[in-house]
Amino acid sequence: MEKVEKVAYEPVLIQHVRQPNSYTLDFYQKHARGYEALRKAVTTMQPGEVTEVVKASGLRGRGGAGFPTGMKWQFVLKDTPKPKYICCNADESEPGTFKDHVLMERNPHLLIEGCAIACYAIGSKVAYIYIRGEFFHVQQHLEDAIAEAYKAGYLGKNILGSGFDCDVYVHRGAGAYEAGEETALIESLEGKRAQPRIKPPFPAVAGLYNAPTAVNNVETLCNVPLIVDRGAEWYASLGPEKNGGPKLYCVSGQVKRPGVYEASMHTTLRELIYGERFAGGMMDERPLKAVIPGGSSVPLLLAEQLDTPASFDSIQKAGSLLGSAGIIVLNDTVCMVWLAMNLLYFYRHESCGKCTPCREGTDWLLKLLTRLEMGEGQPKDLDLLFGVSNNIVGKTLCAFGDAAATPVLTTMKLFRAEYEAHVREGRCTLPAAWRAKQPMLARHH
């Protein structure tokens, strides 16, 4: 069954990124049919047609939710006197995710072209790229590329003589995970704290400056020029049904060659972790204990589930989510209570504080997990953890609450014995050698 799908896959998003000057306009035009898709869209197609093509291609949002992009654009209000906006979500903060970084630093013109086409499709004149503040070196490349595009007439007034105007601006964030949530991103772009809004109204109706807005991930927008240039059928044929197109996978953790790898969504998790073209196997040949397949906010998968294809639908069927495709690989030396504690430290720090269950709950979860990990846990703590987590899930404005509770719920479900051992033995059950890597634990035991 796998045999048919093993047709050699040609990368189309990051094939040139290791070459010198891959970020220049010159290179982009010579090697990647640069701005041909924009030319095709603005000179031969109606905005509605562009949206139709994107919809037909089945492109799904690469930021985490996997929502069909064409549909998102169709929801953007048409008949309104207000301006419309495209916001590109480049606030790549999900632990384990680093794909947009590569695209923006080494292939920025693809993103700029994608932004311009998206603007054309929904009838917007401005696109804001919200980049996280820590990516300052990336931002410089991006701004240089935008200046080049303006100079060459691919941005600005009357693009390619079509009468279509489009401006692309970079907006620098200042360190907030929550700004990756679309309404929080809009709030931050308006100059406020990055806190989510109550939905509805959705951004497609009332987004940035209360005007219709589409918020798309960097990788999503980078797919748009490919679809317009080569057609929806070609795009859909790259992957399994409803999971078409190229996908960037970020493999990190305890593997030999962590990095960003491009593949079709036929590729299994096993290939991505052990394949020679990909991460090349486990570090020090240790056995794999579990995998986080889509950034820290998704449930764990176990070693026996590695043959799942890394597509939105298959991973969901296996009980997790593809999310942002940040694959974190864990070997047998990782304590699951420690893992949950590490991630809850992150979520407690990044909770924006708007909704009480999340703001208070993450703090309590961290306290409980720290107590367990330090060997001072009590048997009742396990029920308490479960109770607190379930009082966060589904009770917050955005998905952050669910994401924050997930590391606890998934480790408790799959590795409950480990939690119980922590309580029983009054210490972390990690091998002593591994404890040395985490000074806080080493000191404590």
Next chain:
Amino acid sequence: MSFHAKMDYAPAKFHKSERKLAEQGEAFTYTPENQARFDEVVKRYPPDRRKSAILDALYLAQQQEGFVSRAGMRLVAQQIGCTPAEVEDVVTFYTMFYTKPVGTYVLNVCRTLSCALRGAERVTEELSAKLGIHPGETDATNTFTLMEVECLGACDRAPVVMVNDGWHECLSPERAGQFIDDLRARGDVSLTGCHLKVESKK
């Protein structure tokens, strides 16, 4: 009058008028270059939406002063056309603005999962021992500030340290001491930067 016998809500101790506001400080203005830069940035947003430029305005103030002072916040409020309270609201939310003076080099060690799996906590410990400060503190010479931050988005090159706006990737605990010496001797040049840039030069 206390509602709780054991809790001392003595009026004199916690009376509202005792609340200390931070020093107002000297008046602060942008340098002409920074003012020009701000005027340029603010044009990106609709004329009635100047507040969108608040993060950029704060970055400029921080770049000029080393941190965002009260006076800096007042200037930003004046430039944006909002109240200083609104500016403070924003400043205190985002982690990249410092409200207190920091060292010449701010070492931000990523501590989230992928970096932690590769020993980020040991890196912090080594840096801490070398500099004689705890995370969150600045050393006596005002050269280094050590901080722990959340995921920086370079999990493939863990552990990562962000030094001001630059990056240093794959910093092993064993090399942490040397890293400080290099920074002292050669400054920013000793940072590895982002690997993509380095590899594509080959």
